Amino acid sequence: MTGGSASSTIFIDQFGSGARHYSWPSNTAIIERYRRFTRSTKPQILSETPPPESRVYRSDRILPRWAEQTAQTIRSSIAYESRKDGRWLRPEAAIAANDFFREVADLLPGAPHLYPSSQGDVVAEFKAPYGTLTSIVSSSFVLLFAVVGDTEIERKILPTGDVRRELGSVMKPLLSGQYGDLAAEK
Amino acid sequence: MATWQPKSDEAVGKNEPLGRRLFDEPMLAGANEATSYDGLDLRNFEETRGREFSLDRLGRSGVDNRVVSYLLPRAHAAAAKFAVAKTFNGWAVLRTHKLINPPKGARLPVVASPIAGDGLAENLYHAHAILPEGGDAASYSSALHLRSYLQNTAGCIRCATTPHARSRDRAGYWQSSNASRERP
Numbered sequence: 340m341t342g343g344s345a346s347s348t349i350f351i352d353q354f355g356s357g358a359r360h361y362s363w364p365s366n367t368a369i370i371e372r373y374r375r376f377t378r379s380t381k382p383q384i385l386s387e388t389p390p391p392e393s394r395v396y397r398s399d400r401i402l403p404r405w406a407e408q409t410a411q412t413i414r415s416s417i418a419y420e421s422r423k424d425g426r427w428l429r430p431e432a433a434i435a436a437n438d439f440f441r442e443v444a445d446l447l448p449g450a451p452h453l454y455p456s457s458q459g460d461v462v463a464e465f466k467a468p469y470g471t472l473t474s475i476v477s478s479s480f481v482l483l484f485a486v487v488g489d490t491e492i493e494r495k496i497l498p499t500g501d502v503r504r505e506l507g508s509v510m511k512p513l514l515s516g517q518y519g520d521l522a523a524e525k
Numbered sequence: 526m527a528t529w530q531p532k533s534d535e536a537v538g539k540n541e542p543l544g545r546r547l548f549d550e551p552m553l554a555g556a557n558e559a560t561s562y563d564g565l566d567l568r569n570f571e572e573t574r575g576r577e578f579s580l581d582r583l584g585r586s587g588v589d590n591r592v593v594s595y596l597l598p599r600a601h602a603a604a605a606k607f608a609v610a611k612t613f614n615g616w617a618v619l620r621t622h623k624l625i626n627p628p629k630g631a632r633l634p635v636v637a638s639p640i641a642g643d644g645l646a647e648n649l650y651h652a653h654a655i656l657p658e659g660g661d662a663a664s665y666s667s668a669l670h671l672r673s674y675l676q677n678t679a680g681c682i683r684c685a686t687t688p689h690a691r692s693r694d695r696a697g698y699w700q701s702s703n704a705s706r707e708r709p
Binding site: 411412413414415416418423424425426427428452453454455456457458460462464471473475477479480482484486489491493495 | 550551553555556561562566567568571608609628629661662665669670673
């Protein structure tokens with residue numbers, strides 16, 4: 340059922356039985372039912388109503404070009420049945436990896452080299468100006484491992500953790516070459 | 526001079542070169558083309574059969590060509606035994622003391638564990654490092670640390686990235702990489 344314009348009469352195209360006109364007020368019940376059916380599910384925000392702060396300041400990150408290709412590669416590597424040739428990803432790990440990249444792609448140094456771990460989790464290797472970063476994404480954690488010079492930096496992030504903050508702290512030495520604080524932290 | 530052959534009860538020397546076998550690992554099913562990556566594939570450092578990280582003892586104090594000649598056909602045979610046959614690309618090599626006293630992370634005791642058997646099933650030079658206990662994250666962490674030691678502080682025998690290894694003639698590649706043997 341799709342609607343047309345309405346003033347004192349309403350035109351309703353009924354699937355299968357053709358278009359019909361309904362006039363007000365003799366067909367009030369039908370018109371009310373049609374209004375309820377076509378009413379928008381989203382709350383109406385009037386111009387006087389200030390939008391919630393979370394909506395005003397929501398960050399719309401600009402994802403790098405490689406992000407979509409990476410997501411596509413991951414999606415098309417999901418093993419929906421048992422595969423043993425070492426080329427496929429566990430579905431839950433693939434979903435977690437796509438969520439991870441959507442969340443932090445703008446912080447990463449470039450397109451990753453992707454491959455599955457022996458257990459089907461997602462391994463992504465990155466090259467940064469001052470070192471390398473390996474991320475392993477499973478359904479229950481993300482492991483970040485950076486090597487800057489002779490220094491290794493490791494972070495395990497649980498689903499409740501702040502992945503952007505953790506990745507940011509790992510990326511800082513990879514981009515600047517200065518890792519004194521992090522080396523001492525370990 | 527006779528080939529060095531460790532006795533069954535002989536502990537692994539602190540200065541012995543140990544090799545981790547490197548195999549050609551498959552790319553992701555959905556990848557359209559191989560992206561360039563010149564590091565070592567992490568899968569070579571994951572131990573899926575337990576906490577014993579399998580290694581080959583490559584000589585008493587330095588890489589011994591005769592030991593390598595003994596191990597080479599065994600490594601190729603092992604590569605063919607995977608569910609999907611792989612190519613053996615060489616060994617990543619480091620000294621025992623780097624595992625026993627690593628600059629960071631857990632100490633990994635190294636134990637000689639020769640394998641008895643007939644023909645290529647036998648490996649008199651087999652050893653293993655004992656990995657720390659833990660779940661998936663701990664095993665990934667061990668693999669990452671081990672790869673980092675092997676990649677940054679040790680040398681390689683025929684150690685190369687997979688695409689190069691695929692494209693080169695096996696015998697010629699072996700000879701050309703002899704010069705790049707272990708850096709002290």
